[in-house]
Amino acid sequence: MHPGEFLTLLAPLSGPIVPIESVPDPVFADKVVGDGISIDPTTRTLLAPCDATVTQLHAARHAITLSAAGGVEILIHVGIDTVGLKGEGFTALVEQGDRVSAGQALLEFDADHILRSAPSLLTQIILLSGEASAIVERASGVATAGASRLMSVGPRRRAADDAQRASSAGEAGASRPPPRATVGVTSAVVAVPNPHGLHARPAAVLASEARSFAAAISVELAGRNANAKSVVALLNLGAGPGAELRIVASGSEAARAVARLVELVRSGLGEDLSAAPAAPERAAPASPAPAPRATRSTDDARRFHGVSAAPGLAIGPVCKIDPLAVEVEEHATDTEAELARLQKALSHTRLELKLLVAGSGKRAEQAEIFSAHLTMLDDPDVITRAEVAIVEGKSAAFAWREAVMASYRELARQSNPLLAARANDLRDVGGRALRHLAGGDEAQAAPAGSVVVAETLTPSEVVRLADQGVAGLVSVLGGTTSHAAILARSLGVPYLAGAPGALLDLEAGATAVLDALDVGEAALLLRPTDAELDAYRDRLGARRALRARQEAAAAERAVTRDGVRVAVLANIASADDARTAVRLGAEGVGLLRTELMFFDRATAPTEADQTAAYQAIADALGDRPLTIRTLDVGGDKPLSYMPLPAEDNPLLGIRGLRIGALHPTILRGQFRAILATRVRGAHRVLLPMVSSLDELLEAKQVLEEERRRAGSPPVELGVMVEVPSVAIQADRFAAEVDFFSIGTNDLTQYTLAMDRTHPRLAGRQDALHPAVLRLIDATVKAAQRRERHVGICGAVASDPEAVAVLIGLGVTELSVSVQAMPEVKSKIRELDAARCRELAKAALDLGTAAEVRALLAPGARPG
Numbered sequence: 001m002h003p004g005e006f007l008t009l010l011a012p013l014s015g016p017i018v019p020i021e022s023v024p025d026p027v028f029a030d031k032v033v034g035d036g037i038s039i040d041p042t043t044r045t046l047l048a049p050c051d052a053t054v055t056q057l058h059a060a061r062h063a064i065t066l067s068a069a070g071g072v073e074i075l076i077h078v079g080i081d082t083v084g085l086k087g088e089g090f091t092a093l094v095e096q097g098d099r100v101s102a103g104q105a106l107l108e109f110d111a112d113h114i115l116r117s118a119p120s121l122l123t124q125i126i127l128l129s130g131e132a133s134a135i136v137e138r139a140s141g142v143a144t145a146g147a148s149r150l151m152s153v154g155p156r157r158r159a160a161d162d163a164q165r166a167s168s169a170g171e172a173g174a175s176r177p178p179p180r181a182t183v184g185v186t187s188a189v190v191a192v193p194n195p196h197g198l199h200a201r202p203a204a205v206l207a208s209e210a211r212s213f214a215a216a217i218s219v220e221l222a223g224r225n226a227n228a229k230s231v232v233a234l235l236n237l238g239a240g241p242g243a244e245l246r247i248v249a250s251g252s253e254a255a256r257a258v259a260r261l262v263e264l265v266r267s268g269l270g271e272d273l274s275a276a277p278a279a280p281e282r283a284a285p286a287s288p289a290p291a292p293r294a295t296r297s298t299d300d301a302r303r304f305h306g307v308s309a310a311p312g313l314a315i316g317p318v319c320k321i322d323p324l325a326v327e328v329e330e331h332a333t334d335t336e337a338e339l340a341r342l343q344k345a346l347s348h349t350r351l352e353l354k355l356l357v358a359g360s361g362k363r364a365e366q367a368e369i370f371s372a373h374l375t376m377l378d379d380p381d382v383i384t385r386a387e388v389a390i391v392e393g394k395s396a397a398f399a400w401r402e403a404v405m406a407s408y409r410e411l412a413r414q415s416n417p418l419l420a421a422r423a424n425d426l427r428d429v430g431g432r433a434l435r436h437l438a439g440g441d442e443a444q445a446a447p448a449g450s451v452v453v454a455e456t457l458t459p460s461e462v463v464r465l466a467d468q469g470v471a472g473l474v475s476v477l478g479g480t481t482s483h484a485a486i487l488a489r490s491l492g493v494p495y496l497a498g499a500p501g502a503l504l505d506l507e508a509g510a511t512a513v514l515d516a517l518d519v520g521e522a523a524l525l526l527r528p529t530d531a532e533l534d535a536y537r538d539r540l541g542a543r544r545a546l547r548a549r550q551e552a553a554a555a556e557r558a559v560t561r562d563g564v565r566v567a568v569l570a571n572i573a574s575a576d577d578a579r580t581a582v583r584l585g586a587e588g589v590g591l592l593r594t595e596l597m598f599f600d601r602a603t604a605p606t607e608a609d610q611t612a613a614y615q616a617i618a619d620a621l622g623d624r625p626l627t628i629r630t631l632d633v634g635g636d637k638p639l640s641y642m643p644l645p646a647e648d649n650p651l652l653g654i655r656g657l658r659i660g661a662l663h664p665t666i667l668r669g670q671f672r673a674i675l676a677t678r679v680r681g682a683h684r685v686l687l688p689m690v691s692s693l694d695e696l697l698e699a700k701q702v703l704e705e706e707r708r709r710a711g712s713p714p715v716e717l718g719v720m721v722e723v724p725s726v727a728i729q730a731d732r733f734a735a736e737v738d739f740f741s742i743g744t745n746d747l748t749q750y751t752l753a754m755d756r757t758h759p760r761l762a763g764r765q766d767a768l769h770p771a772v773l774r775l776i777d778a779t780v781k782a783a784q785r786r787e788r789h790v791g792i793c794g795a796v797a798s799d800p801e802a803v804a805v806l807i808g809l810g811v812t813e814l815s816v817s818v819q820a821m822p823e824v825k826s827k828i829r830e831l832d833a834a835r836c837r838e839l840a841k842a843a844l845d846l847g848t849a850a851e852v853r854a855l856l857a858p859g860a861r862p863g
């Protein structure tokens with residue numbers, strides 16, 4: 001391509017444009033094939049993006065290569081993992097060698113057919129001729145096939161060349177030590193101005209800037225020397241406040257690198273130097289703000305406070321989940337294959353972490369942790385250590401684990417506790433990559449009866465740990481409405497979230513009492529005295545006896561003392577849940593959270609997978625109603641294989657039903673899978689995160705189209721009342737739906753403007769806030785006027801303390817977590833509905849959630 005010449009590529013398909021980095025296949029995301037753009041297609045005919053010659057049409061017809069003016073080579077790859085379809089669902093309209101003009105149809109594909117077997121239709125348009133040309137401009141937003149400009153390709157400029165070289169040097173620097181010095185440049189002494197010295201965050205900033213230079217760079221302190229591109233090495237220098245460093249560089253751009261890094265160190269490496277020296281390094285997500293009614297014993301150093309994410313009491317030895325405790329083969333014979341496996345695992349982990357950072361939105365602490373993990377993952381010293389071991393005959397998994405452990409031990413030896421604490425981060429990220437190398441999640445085994453302590457817990461970890469019979473769970477990150485919390489509640493495992501980070505540094509094995517009975521006073525008590533242990537054991541015994549009585553009566557209906565019947569249904573996520581729910585007295589399923597079937601997988605479930613899962617649940621329920629909620633991801637629930645644009649406020653962005661608009665094939669496919677399920681009782685479809693009438697009407701039309709196409713009988717359609725706008729316009733919504741399900745978790749979040757996953761706000765997220773109660777009241781009244789059915793499926797329905805006020809507001813259906821059913825039913829039987837109504841009326845006039853709680857407190861409660 002000649003200087004000044006540019007080639008415009010038109011969009012070959014219509015649909016939202018997705019950055020290539022977000023494509024859930026590292027081959028594309030990491031630009032292994034080349035730079036490009038992805039489109040999530042809404043059209044089915046692939047058009048030529050420019051005049052070109054078809055140089056290759058893949059035998060499976062899912063990919064086509066074009067050669068355009070100026071030697072520009074373009075690959076268009078339809079879908080992810082579509083090669084396995086062996087051409088099924090694709091019809092080629094051109095042949096190899098054909099000359100095509102811009103906008104000409106190249107191939108057609110059957111999206112429904114493809115999505116039954118492949119995880120995604122995302123289509124990648126990749127520039128192959130990397131050396132000669134580069135993308136100089138790229139579009140964003142939504143593309144129109146044959147009309148929108150997708151990208152401009154121009155000759156690779158020198159500057160772009162340099163930048164590219166620098167960044168690939170950075171990446172290469174991640175896998176091998178910097179080149180040897182040729183001509184060295186050494187800076188003058190520069191003192192570390194940071195109040196805590198060169199700790200993790202500034203070290204990460206320094207390393208990441210150093211990696212943008214091709215030069216070999218080191219940092220010297222008192223005769224010791226560290227690779228400036230390695231966070232671990234920088235931390236190991238132990239440079240405290242005022243430490244006198246010298247930056248030494250050699251090779252390409254050495255002088256520029258030294259000047260830039262000196263300037264960065266002087267400026268505090270991104271830290272606010274005016275901050276009080278005593279400020280903690282990472283704002284501890286530890287203790288939530290105290291719940292209004294709680295008093296806490298702050299004087300006892302053995303007590304670690306958090307919030308009760310799943311209520312209960314547990315006594316057992318502390319078990320810390322060790323991400324590095326994985327069985328791996330020590331030796332391997334094929335060095336090249338093992339080196340490639342290591343790179344692949346690192347690249348998977350990198351992608352996983354990037355998605356976690358992108359999904360963190362404004363949860364700055366979370367984004368910060370995962371960004372720090374990203375820098376540690378690419379640490380050249382750790383990677384070099386692992387590669388050397390592989391070359392010496394070790395397997396990639398063994399070599400990586402030993403390299404991480406060695407660096408971990410060095411860091412943990414640091415006398416500066418802030419630096420030593422970063423050892424845990426290295427262990428964590430090392431374990432993440434190790435899971436990709438070793439396969440599976442065996443790292444998370446914990447003895448039955450133990451109290452597990454971890455930095456974070458994923459939904460799948462909670463399920464596995466519950467299966468292993470652990471007595472309780474504690475995590476530093478997370479809140480009461482995370483999916484891990486929802487699962488812990490449904491599995492009946494006590495869970496304390498938002499605990500202090502210091503817990504991670506404790507020795508495992510000590511006896512602990514996890515007291516998560518009370519949201520405000522939930523805590524882990526370490527090394528209880530004999531008297532404390534006796535008291536807790538008595539409490540545990542009494543709770544078990546009460547529970548046995550409640551379970552014995554679980555199959556009976558829940559009717560108040562004055563004869564008002566309240567249906568108690570279950571919130572579930574799987575067929576196992578459905579079977580347990582039926583055993584514990586569920587009168588149906590009020591909420592099937594389908595998204596949990598979409599988590600913790602590498603690819604999306606196919607329609608057939610989904611129907612099979614729904615059918616197993618319907619079979620377990622017999623003639624009881626089944627309410628299937630469509631996919632509710634986005635916000636606090638990112639999916640690794642469904643790229644969503646990074647958003648500043650993901651909880652206010654593309655989540656719930658809004659995903660349906662962005663990925664229409666997913667919503668349609670899910671509707672089809674739901675309609676294909678044979679349900680003997682009421683068959684209900686529930687739409688999540690609806691905020692305006694047009695979203696509902698659009699989805700309603702799609703459902704009806706699919707129903708007609710499939711010739712299925714009508715199903716009931718309902719909306720979640722999770723956004724205040726829906727409660728306020730409940731009369732308008734009631735005209736369009738068959739039922740309402742009030743999701744108080746989100747309704748509270750959006751009414752009180754409090755992020756539901758925020759650990760520090762967890763204690764103040766109370767659905768009994770009078771503002772939320774007023775919205776429930778408005779919804780119930782509008783539903784009653786139209787004779788629409790209304791239930792509550794948010795966590796407040798599972799709170800025995802709250803049931804009285806909900807019944808008083810006229811709610812006659814509660815959908816609760818599986819384990820809460822026996823207790824909620826027995827609570828209803830103790831109540832008098834007429835007195836509940838008086839109580840609700842009073843609650844609506846109160847000012848705060850604390851006042852409502854006080855009204856409901858034992859002694860003041862009706863019944």
Ligand code: PEP
Nearest residue numbers: 743744745746793794795
């Ligand atoms: C809710 O928001 O109350 C609800 C039940 O939905 P989820 O917790 O799955 O967002």
Ligand code: MG
Nearest residue numbers: 722743745746
């Ligand atoms: Mg919700």
